[in-house]
Amino acid sequence: MFAQPTKRALSAGALALAGALAFGVAGCSGSSDSGGSDEQIKVGLVTKTDSNPFFVKLREAAQAQADASGAELISLAGAFDGDNEGQVAAIENLVSQGVQGILITPNSSSGILNAIKSARDAGVIVIALDTATEPEDAVDATFATDNLAAGVSQGEWVKATLGDTAPQIVMLDGTPGGTVDTFRHDGFLQGFGVEEGAAEIVGQENTNGDQTKAQTAMENLLQRAPGVNALYTINEPAAAGAYEAIKGAGLTDQVVIGSVDGSCTGVENVKNGVIGATVMQFPAKMAEQGVDAVVKYVQDGTKPSGFTDTGSQLITDTPVDGLDSKDTSWGAENCWG
């Protein structure tokens, strides 16, 4: 059963060699300056995935900032949302490569703390971007959107636009338990001026921030609450999905839709009246400030600390009194993705 001809083993070896060689060589050409200069600052970046436009923008901005400061950026990512193992391996490999600082958008705010601790014990500073860890001081510093404030902006705009009409609120949430989701949700209610569980909230559903799921959820919620006039969405894909459902029901004039993110598609949707207003985040700022912090640490030993709000901006073409906002042409110039 095991007696195989000699040629089998040889061809196995030859083919495998060819494959390995091809990629080994690709490896050589991929890193133009590995080795050589020990002085160069190396910064690692670990995103949740490498396909989400938000993280693409984050990576591009980090790369540009690293180039400007003469640092080398090594970008890694998990394979899918929730790939803690992939992020842990990425952190370990970055430490092995001798980076001085790691910027990470943690998939899980608590799942990768051991790896972060090992990295910090090895003398690497770790900075969380976009999503804070739990506890927050598991990393040296956090550069992220104040998601509560972003939620408050959304809530205030929807409330002001609704005016004196008695509110019937529907909330399309993201994923239960996510810190970002909780902050935005609570912020919206705060900005709107209602309590959690208030009678004004006529429907609530999780969408995972997914357009298709949001559309289905909204279609079903409209069956239950046809009088809805105020809509909270966790992000712009959820808002786009909800709009399709609302349009299908012929209720576009009745519902005021607010959202958060600031992607170029989202801003375009605000311009076209799909979303009433969105709150823009600034991934590029997170990345730039993160790279700068690592460079500064290497140069003069200054460690960054605490939470830095990279800000958010309400984007709408129908501004309301007393709320700072920018129009969609400003949004189109500053959007990401």
Add this chain to the structure above:
Amino acid sequence: MSSEAVLQGRSSRGIIRQILREPLLGPLLALVLAVIIFSLVSETFLAPYNLSLILQQSVVVGILAVGQTLIILTAGIDLSIGAVAVLGTIVMAQAAGAGGPLVALAATFLVCVALGAVNGGLVTVLRLPPFIVTLGTFTAIQAATRLLAGSQTYQVPQGPLTFLGTSFSIGRFNTTYGVVAMLLVYLFVWYALSQTAWGRHVYAVGGNINAARMSGIKSGRNLFSVYLATGVIAAIAAWAALGRIPNADPNAYQNANLESITAVVIGGTSLFGGRGGVVGTLIGTLIVGVLRNGLTLAGVDSLYQNIATGILVIVAVAVDQFARRRSL
């Protein structure tokens, strides 16, 4: 590995010929070559710390791949094994809160073995194709996991449940008990497959189930035991996963089933059953780990890592096909 090859090699041809005909030669050469290339490309690759990392990063998929090897040896495939392990981590985290670590471990092994029994029962009693059975259980188990977890992640307290993540040093080489556990699982299953009647029967059932049945092997019982064993192995993988990341996350390890198949196939075990073994799978696991780590150190985009791994899988299956055609 194979006593026939050893006997034939000694009696008729020389020892060199015997080495050349060794089915593990291809994977082994690929591993050695990859190690040589990466040690030339990256200064840090051969550092003890980095080599230890490769082993630690291989633990969970490496353990799952042992179970996958058993199933593939019987000409089956297990698409559910990763999902079973993830469910195991959630069960362990929740039971730890309710009843302490020992209860948690017992509950995990119980649940994983029960799911192995479901797969095994459907395959052996109802005679359904393993691909379909495990595709169905994979989908159902994944959903059940999210229901059970309420789409949340659970932290596991440090202690017995995270024991496999504890590190220790042998000289300058620092590693974890998870790596030891992985090697022990390989050693144990290698022994069971190559030195016991049960192992012989697994090969016989995988090679030709009708022939095995006619020669008096209780093929159904043997097949069922393979699925039970795979459940046990999935539970060990779940334990190791919590050692590595002390959080049970229902979204974790989404690709673990496919990665385990990859390791098995690169290690030279035939997808048609009856040929191969866990030594090859260990080499396959290490090849994937070395490629991922080495290409990362070399600064190659992770997508190229997937392309490299994909090519290796196809090469390995092609080699297996040629070998089959020639031996028929």
